Structures are given as structure tokens and as C-alpha cells.
Amino acid sequence: TFEKMGEEVTISNKQVILKHYVSGYPKESDMELKNSTIKLNVPEGSNVVILKNLYLSCDPYMRGRMKKTEGSYIDSFIPGSPITGFGVAKVLESGDSNFQKGDLVWGMTGWEEYSIVTPTQNNLFKINDKDVPLSYYTGILGMPGMTAYVGFYEICSPKKGETVFVSAASGAVGQLVGQFAKMLGCYVVGSAGSKEKVDLLKSKFGFDEAFNYKEEHDLDAALKRYFPDGIDIYFENVGGKMLDAVLLNMKLHGRIAACGMISQYNLELTEGVHNLFYLISKRIRMEGFIIFDYFHLYSKYLEMIIPKIKSGNVVYVEDVVEGLENAPTALVGLFSGRNIGMQVVMVSRE
Numbered sequence: 314t315f316e317k318m319g320e321e322v323t324i325s326n327k328q329v330i331l332k333h334y335v336s337g338y339p340k341e342s343d344m345e346l347k348n349s350t351i352k353l354n355v356p357e358g359s360n361v362v363i364l365k366n367l368y369l370s371c372d373p374y375m376r377g378r379m380k381k382t383e384g385s386y387i388d389s390f391i392p393g394s395p396i397t398g399f400g401v402a403k404v405l406e407s408g409d410s411n412f413q414k415g416d417l418v419w420g421m422t423g424w425e426e427y428s429i430v431t432p433t434q435n436n437l438f439k440i441n442d443k444d445v446p447l448s449y450y451t452g453i454l455g456m457p458g459m460t461a462y463v464g465f466y467e468i469c470s471p472k473k474g475e476t477v478f479v480s481a482a483s484g485a486v487g488q489l490v491g492q493f494a495k496m497l498g499c500y501v502v503g504s505a506g507s508k509e510k511v512d513l514l515k516s517k518f519g520f521d522e523a524f525n526y527k528e529e530h531d532l533d534a535a536l537k538r539y540f541p542d543g544i545d546i547y548f549e550n551v552g553g554k555m556l557d558a559v560l561l562n563m564k565l566h567g568r569i570a571a572c573g574m575i576s577q578y579n580l581e582l583t584e585g586v587h588n589l590f591y592l593i594s595k596r597i598r599m600e601g602f603i604i605f606d607y608f609h610l611y612s613k614y615l616e617m618i619i620p621k622i623k624s625g626n627v628v629y630v631e632d633v634v635e636g637l638e639n640a641p642t643a644l645v646g647l648f649s650g651r652n653i654g655m656q657v658v659m660v661s662r663e
Contacts (some may be wrong), residue, residue: 317524318501326351328395328425329376329640335379338579338648343379344641345397354407362412362437364402364428367663369637371644371656372398372485372584373550387601396424396644401440403663405601412439419450424640426660427465434609442615452485452655453618453629456604460572461489462614463607468570468600469546473498476540478559481550482523483510483630485639485655490548499546501618502539504555506650507512513653517628532558549599551576553584560588560597569599579648630654 333525335343343443345632351610353363375398378390390396404412412418420437422428440450452458465471477494479487482503489516494501502522514523522539529535536544536558538540543564549556552574559569564621579582585636590600621627632652634643641659 318654322353323350324353324427325349326425326427327425327546327637329637330394331334331390331392331396333392334389335376336380337341339379340530340647341354341641342616344644346638346641349425351429352647353405353427355406357639358577359408359410361429361431362404362418363406364422364430365405366400366402366419366422366428366660367417367662368401368451369424369640369658370399370455370457370485370558370653371640372456373575373578373647375644376394376575377646382663386605391541397421399456400426400660401447401455402428403556411458411584415439417443417447418621419455438606440609442619445619448631448633448657448659449622449629452631453489453622453627454615457485458489458583459607460604461486461493461585461613462618463604463610464548464570465490465546466604467607467610468602469548469568471499471546473544475499476543477501477548478536478540478544479503479520479548479550480526480555480574481505481573482514482520483518483654484514484550484652487548487550488514488630489627490519491518494546495519495521498627504551510650510653513630517608517630526555531618533561536562546627548572548573553577553586557586557588560586560591563591563595563597565595567595567597570598571599571601578655579662598644631657633657633659635659 326355328347329345330345354506381389401419404416418437418438421435452558477499480489481487483505491501501520503520504526511523511525514520547559549568550573632654637660
């Protein structure tokens with residue numbers, strides 16, 4: 314519904330609003346769909362761009378933004394305002410000379426049909442290669458892909474023949490870490506939360522072994538079964554009891570890339586980790602990282618990954634739901650493991 318007022322075009326804009334800060338597991342009722350309006354013109358002298366959102370990405374880190382936090386690496390959401398996250402969008406109008414009308418971009422955008430953003434603040438990247446699915450820029454060609462790349466190659470300093478363990482291995486990041494490790498000639502095992510995901514890890518992503526952590530009464534014993542000589546590299550996505558078991562099974566001079574700890578995000582009191590002394594006795598290096606610090610490597614990553622996607626040497630699994638109205642369900646589903654692969658919401662087909 315366009316309504317012209319002078320040169321200004323006002324249009325209706327569906328939005329997903331966070332109603333209030335969330336404690337415990339997030340619920341669909343913590344969010345609401347709201348109809349708003351937006352002016353589709355760039356104010357004189359402004360450097361904003363107006364985006365039509367096409368795909369939105371559901372990522373575990375968003376849970377932390379649903380509560381009030383001070384001094385985090387990323388701001389909390391504002392109750393009563395739209396949720397924000399990574400997405401793929403088309404530029405409708407631009408006040409920034411780096412972006413033209415009609416450009417496709419990915420970066421931080423709003424959970425709404427149209428957004429007004431400042432490219433530098435929102436880490437907006439222009440999409441140049443369109444021979445791959447556009448939705449890939451929420452995943453393998455966007456933030457999760459960069460996260461896998463940086464966490465594995467930059468943080469873990471991997472070498473051929475090493476043993477690698479990945480938790481949440483079928484997720485947006487884990488599925489890639491496993492494939493990168495295999496390309497390097499490592500032995501790779503992943504954990505996931507369903508038989509379907511475990512099968513996927515072995516048949517589609519080429520993991521050497523995989524197990525369903527929900528069926529293991531003793532995680533230490535499970536890891537000893539798959540890593541009789543210990544683990545060189547652990548790509549950490551879950552924390553809690555899994556991290557405790559991994560510490561028992563790390564080799565001397567092992568490396569742990571701490572990417573996320575999804576098992577802890579919905580707990581009011583986070584679980585303690587009891588085996589940290591092994592960091593000392595085994596001389597383990599454990600390093601946390603945030604992808605915003607590494608976006609300068611993005612073009613280097615694209616040069617590596619795009620040929621591998623086109624040749625079929627790397628595969629990527631997405632779970633796409635259609636419609637902004639289904640975004641809250643999709644986001645909440647991350648925390649019960651409902652999604653298989655990268656969770657994407659399609660807002661519009663351009």
C-alpha cells in the first residue's frame with residue numbers, strides 16, 4: 314500500500330517486536346507482530362540506506378540480546394522495538410555512495426519488511442556473487458561461515474592429521490567446521506541432538522563419526538570411545554557438561570575455540586565447569602572470539618569458499634521458514650534444536 318505525500322512514499326511495514334526482556338527459555342509470546350509505517354525516502358544529506366529485507370537469520374547469540382546486559386559485545390534489544398539480526402536485503406534508496414539502488418547486501422537489519430540502516434554501523438556488505446543461493450549470505454557466506462572459518466583456522470591453528478571434536482555440529486557453524494577439518498585431513502567427530510542430525514553429519518558433511526549427546530549417559534566415556542588418544546581441537550558451541558567432559562579428554566597442547574555456549578543461555582544460574590585445572594596440566598589454550606573483530610578477513614574467506622561451493626566440495630544445509638509472521642517460532646526453535654542446519658526466515662522473494 315503506497316501512499317504518496319509530496320515526494321515522500323509511506324508504506325506499511327510489518328515488524329517483529331520484543332515485548333519485554335526474557336528470562337528462561339524464550340517463548341513466541343515474548344514477541345509480537347505489529348503493523349507500522351515507514352517513509353521510503355532518504356532525508357537530505359543523510360547517509361542511511363533503505364532496505365527491503367529478503368532473508369533473516371536466526372542465531373543463538375540473539376538470546377543474550379533478549380535480556381538486559383551491560384558491557385556485552387553487542388547491545389540488548391529494546392523492548393517495544395523490532396528485533397535486529399543479520400539478514401539479506403535489497404537497497405531501495407541510498408544516501409551512501411558505496412551502495413546503489415538495486416544492490417543486494419547482507420549485514421545487520423531489522424526483523425521487519427523494510428529497514429533504514431547506517432551501513433558502517435550495521436556492517437553492511439555488498440553481495441557481488443549471485444550464482445549461489447541468496448539465502449547463503451545469512452549462513453555459509455555470511456556471519457556463521459566467517460565464524461567457522463575464523464574459529465577453526467585462526468583460533469585453533471589446525472594441522473593435518475589432528476583430531477577434532479565439534480559440538481552442535483549440524484548447526485549453522487558446526488557443519489562447516491567439520492568440513493573444513495576434513496579438507497585439512499583431520500579426524501572429525503561431531504555431537505548433535507537427534508538421530509536425523511547424527512546421520513546428516515556422517516552422510517552429508519563427511520564427519521568420521523557422530524553421536525547423539527542425549528543418548529549418552531556418560532559424555533566422558535563417549536568421548537573416550539571416539540577419541541581413544543584424546544582431542545587436539547575442540548570447537549565449542551555448547552558449554553556446560555560437554556565442556557567438562559572435553560577437558561578430561563583433551564591432549565597436551567590442545568586448543569579450544571570458544572564460539573558459543575548454547576546450553577547455558579536460558580539458565581538463570583549457569584552451570585559451573587569443574588575440570589578447568591586441565592587447562593593447566595595439559596597446557597590447553599582456550600580462546601573466545603567474536604566475529605565482529607574479524608570482518609576484515611571477509612574477502613579472503615570468500616576467495617576460499619565460493620569456488621568450493623560451486624564445485625560441490627562444501628555443502629550447506631538450511632532450514633528455511635517462509636513469512637515474517639513465522640520468525641518468532643523459528644527463533645525460539647533454536648533452543649530446543651528444532652532446526653536442521655542454518656535457520657533462515659524468508660521475508661520476501663525480492
